[in-house]
Amino acid sequence: MKVDLKQQLLKHRNKHLTEAHILNQVQAILNQDAQHEAKINKALANGTTGNNNQFNVDLLETDRIFHISHIQFICITYRLRFLNSNLFKANIPQEAINQIKQLEKAHKTTLSGFKIMAPSKLFKLENYDDPLLFAPIGNGYYYLIHKWGNDLSVWRKWLMYPFRNLDTIIVSAVVAAILIALSFPESYYHPKYKTTQFIFLCFFMFKTIGFCLIFFGVSKGKNFNSAIWNSGFREG
Template structure:
């Protein structure tokens, strides 16, 4: 059996080329990671410095997913219904999840643009609000349309709509106050003020209940700086 002889020079060249390839590969990987980190830092910086001045991004509409496009009126309606805010990403106090950063990078690469004017839907407590559970990140397309980039966190509590209903408008709050007043009046003993309570007395007691509960609601609203959903959905102020 004849064994092939080993050419030492060829082995040296092979070893040298292998070493260069590995070093080149490591250098290339390091360079890619550094560029990737630089892009992520640029995205985070842009989000933190976002002043909301940009009104649109130059998307390639053929590459957009239609089910992720929303008009400002649809966003406003959801915010009012569930007492949420739609504000510039600059006011968002939590860190964006890694998945959201990756989605932004993919969109920018796909559309060959740098996203700006990003906005987020979330409860008030998720924002750094100036004193006067389910975030969604959007980018403006233009003409009052927004593109949903990423959603993270937990879904809203199923009773949040019920909780937010009284704050949806002044009419809703008045209806709640009247309903509570009638309910509390009905629970009072019939002989609390007289032996035989008449309908007129019931209405009078209910009227005083409306004044009492309404007064408490007004006091609480002013003290806590609360306002109706329709007034705060896009306000950056805590007590708007």
């Protein structure tokens, strides 16, 4: 003779609780969770301020803790922004909300001061592809809550290299000038003045590339990565 465990569970439960009472308890739990989620969504949408949260240090994962200097370096390297969550115009996934709820429950706190690292196009910037959601710990440290979307292209680092700062744009222009000069056929150079011609050609190409970069930057209102990584204003 076999025992139906489900029926045994139902029999024992029904001795103590009615179906109506069970449904009311479940509904109360769902309502409480919905209110908690609505509070989190409001905090993300309003961009609540705060420089620190009361985390339980023993529960923090070290591979999710980053200093503002580390975040700044990555933003400058890949031309990203690190801004308040209320400026983020894309949808924040449910997985991120769930992560916040789990953290708040585990650390027995209410998180605030959310920030997101992402490309400029994903933010609602004021006139003047891979988001990461952070919450401040304090003293310049941030805790990575959730990462979503597709990874950045491996080429983005090098494509954005010239725009990091003034030094990198000069280095890029010099390298580009040398490569272009090297691409000229051997017959272009006079055997006697080959070195001199090569130097003058490099200098000419450097000036041309530099002029184009400056013209493009000024006309489009572009700025260096180091100047915009935490700016809420649109370029151009």
